Amino acid sequence: MxxxxxxxxxxxxxxxxxxxxxxxxxxxxxxxxxxxxxxxxxxxxxxxxxxxxxxxxxxxxxxxxxxxxxxxxxxxxxxxxxxxxxxxxxxxxxxxxxxxxxxxxxxxxxxxxxxxxxxxxxxxxxxxxxxxxxxxxxxxxxxxxxxxxxxxxxxxxxxxxxxxxxxxxxxxxxxxxxxxxxxxxxxxxxxxxxxxxxxxxxxxxxxxxxxxxxxxxGQSRLNLTFTGKANHAGTTPMSLRRDALTGASALVLAAENLARNTPGLVATVGALRPLPGASNVIPGEVQLTLDIRHARDEVRLGALDELLTLAGQIAEERGLSFAHELRLEEHxxxxxxxxxxxxxxxxxxxxxxxxxxxxxxxxxxxxxxxxxxxxxxxxxxxxxxxxxxxxxxxxxxxxxxxxxxxxxxxxxxxxxxxx
Missing domain, CATH: 3.40.630.10 (Zn peptidases)
Known part of the structure; x- marks a missing residue:
């Protein structure tokens, strides 16, 4: 032939x-x-x-x-x-x-x-x-x-x-x-x-x-939750807040920054749900997703560990609690x-x-x-x-x-x- x-x-x-x-x-x-x-x-x-x-x-x-x-x-x-x-x-x-x-x-x-x-x-x-x-x-x-x-x-x-x-x-x-x-x-x-x-x-x-x-x-998909304290948006001073959304936002930006500075890494927060979801209430809980991918598992898993560690630090600094659940992992x-x-x-x-x-x-x-x-x-x-x-x-x-x-x-x- x-x-x-x-x-x-x-x-x-x-x-x-x-x-x-x-x-x-x-x-x-x-x-x-x-x-x-x-x-x-x-x-x-x-x-x-x-x-x-x-x-x-x-x-x-x-x-x-x-x-x-x-x-x-x-x-x-x-x-x-x-x-x-x-x-x-x-x-x-x-x-x-x-x-x-x-x-x-x-x-x-x-x-x-x-x-x-x-x-x-x-x-x-x-x-x-x-x-x-x-x-x-x-x-x-x-x-x-x-x-x-x-x-x-x-x-x-x-x-x-x-x-x-x-x-x-x-x-x-x-x-x-x-x-x-x-x-x-x-x-x-x-x-x-x-x-x-x-x-x-x-x-x-x-x-x-x-x-x-x-x-x-390879990809990892997770559900993340930041929990703080819902309270009145007008009467609660900024110094006394436990705002779950600002904590979640800090992690979202950190994920973007890490991915931009790691060749081949992509990180996406595709869904974010603040609760109770009212314009005049400080969010007491935020549920969000994280999707992180890389062609080398060691890079992906290392980045994921870094972000989860950072999420814990963010929660501690802001008086929040943090939890995560792995939904999918493909090598x-x-x-x-x-x-x-x-x-x-x-x-x-x-x-x-x-x-x-x-x-x-x-x-x-x-x-x-x-x-x-x-x-x-x-x-x-x-x-x-x-x-x-x-x-x-x-x-x-x-x-x-x-x-x-x-x-x-x-x-x-x-x-x-x-x-």
Whole structure:
């Protein structure tokens, strides 16, 4: 097999256009008319799978839905003892979402398999549209990819806002929860490849359409509470106040300052609730969130320890009490150096800069990369916008991703043949 040139007869612009059209058709599969919303095992997933099935059938792929609701398509290799490459992303969405987050990666996978045509591969391809990644319905993300690696069974008793468990959701959708263990991919996996919009402004700011991902940042999410004493805003002198909001505000600014002065660190207070919440009452309690991320766990955890220590000091100095609760912690996941190098070669062969970037957002590759070698390709997000109805992607970037992805698969085939 040779990696160059790519097929001259293939119309990459047409393939990119059909990829985007498929994403827009899937966008019409929603549980909320007028808005794109697809949560775990909602009825709209059936239409999503049906649209993917039509394209997969035209390529001669075998498709099925596993017990976690993941859509799966298989391209078999004729090579004895072939390993499996998993290509995937997610099909669920946040409420009032855009058309491309997650979905584009799955549809691009179909585009790559069409671009390869009858080219023999020394590995099987398992294309997966994960049923859940966003964590919207059950507050726990990555149910789909957890099923693939065999850990979804741990979540069966988790409940949604209506009190239904994950197990009940699976049964009500018409799947057999007893078969969930069978959703685990037990093949000899050579790697995982995910294509995804960046969901941020970096590529656009750098004038790049594509980039390989070097690592997915680890993240810690916490609930914090400062407690002081509510009192009358007019009669309580400043020197006698125990204002929980001013204490919380000091921590918010400290988090911003620490992140600005620590390369690669981001820290966000996304929600802040002062109580009782009246204009003429000193806040006696403030509840706030903290989200802190970095590509290296030791940096993230060190910064978190520093901020929690500082919060305690702020509380003591201001006559407050402070409490915190860890809601979520995900370890940083470096992408596989070998696969990332092959992806960099494919980028350079297509005239792109090979310099990788860190993903600040979590992706299915974050889970799968802890079990199998993983790699990611980012596409530019116009305006840096995602998780929004105006989320977009450029057709020329999709065409470029198809070309780079096809080169990557061919280079990976050369590497497998040399084993």
């Amino acid at each position: 040779t990696t160059s040139p790519l097929p001259n007869e293939l119309d990459w612009t047409d393939l990119a256009g059909r990829t985007l059209a498929c994403c827009l058709e899937i966008a019409a599969c929603t549980e909320e008319p007028g808005r794109i919303t697809r949560t775990f095992l909602c009825s709209a997933m059936r239409g999503t799978h049906a649209r993917l099935d039509r394209w997969a059938a035209s390529l001669g792929l075998q498709t099925h839905e596993d017990a976690a609701g993941n859509w799966r398509a298989t391209r078999r290799s004729g090579r004895p003892g072939a390993r499996t490459l998993v290509i995937g992303s997610h099909l669920d969405s946040v409420p009032n979402a855009g058309a491309y987050d997650g979905v584009l990666g799955v549809v691009l996978g179909l585009g790559l398999l069409e671009a390869l045509g009858d080219t023999p591969l020394p590995y099987h391809v398992e294309l997966v549209g994960f049923s859940e990644e966003e964590g919207v319905r059950f507050g726990v993300p990555f149910i789909g990819s957890r099923a693939l690696i065999g850990t979804a069974q741990e979540l069966l008793t988790v409940t949604d806002a209506q009190g239904k468990t994950v197990a009940q959701a699976i049964i009500e959708y018409g799947l057999d929860v007893a078969q969930l263990a069978g959703a685990q991919l037990k093949a000899d996996v050579l790697g995982y490849f995910e294509m995804h919009i960046e969901q941020g402004p970096v590529l656009e700011a750098e004038g790049r359409s594509l980039a390989a991902v070097s690592a997915i940042a 940083a996941t470096p992408m596989d150096p070998g696969l990332t190098a092959l992806l960099g070669e494919a980028l350079e062969a297509e005239g792109h800069v090979a310099a990788p970037m860190v993903s600040g957002a979590g992706h299915d590759a974050m889970l799968l990369g802890q079990v199998w070698p993983a790699s990611m390709l980012f596409l530019r997000s116009p305006g840096g916008l995602s998780h929004h109805p105006d989320e977009a992607v450029r057709e020329e970037d999709v065409a470029a991703a198809l070309r780079v992805g096809t080169r990557f698969l061919r280079r990976l085939a050369e590497r497998e043949e040399a084993r």
